[in-house]
Amino acid sequence: MQRLIGLFKNKYFLISATFLVWMIFFDRNDLFSQYQYRQQLSKLEQERDFYQKETTDVTTELNELSSSKEELEKFAREKYLMKKPNEDVFLVVREKKAP
Template identity: 50%
Template sequence: MKIISYILPVVRNKYLLAVIAFAVWMLFFDKNDVFTQRQRRRELKALEESKAFYTEEIAKEKKVSEELRSNPAAIEKYAREKYFMKRDNEDIFIVEDGNIQATQ
């Protein structure tokens, strides 16, 4: 009986009930509840990682682009590697590695 007489005034306290109801509402039913916030933090972290990756890639590409604008040897190297271009007195042989079976 002592426990019930102690719990009953606590349950009747309208301010405590309002705080509990507010906390439950904010934790579970609000559009910005705890679970949504956690998911948004994960998405933000993934976006920041991808931003860092793309920033690094842009810096690399700017470096290559600047080198191609200023260095004729780099232009020649790029053309030979990417587009298989050649000089007039050269022949290019492309050797493909792989287990290609001949059909008869």
């Protein structure tokens, strides 16, 4: 018990303990902030991977459209509902089922 009391009277221990408490709880870069930064980093990395995949897909699609006139016509018909002058276009709209 005397060793424990002597430990708390030691100025180096008190300064070190105060420093640790300050760094863990009160500093701008405390543990809670570090945890939030890690979560934010993980979220941003997921977004980066998603956008890289989307960029790759769009680039591939652009290359296909640039290389083939048939692909370009198919894309225009499907995405923008374009048609030839002597054609009729019918849209089939599926209704969503209520849960």
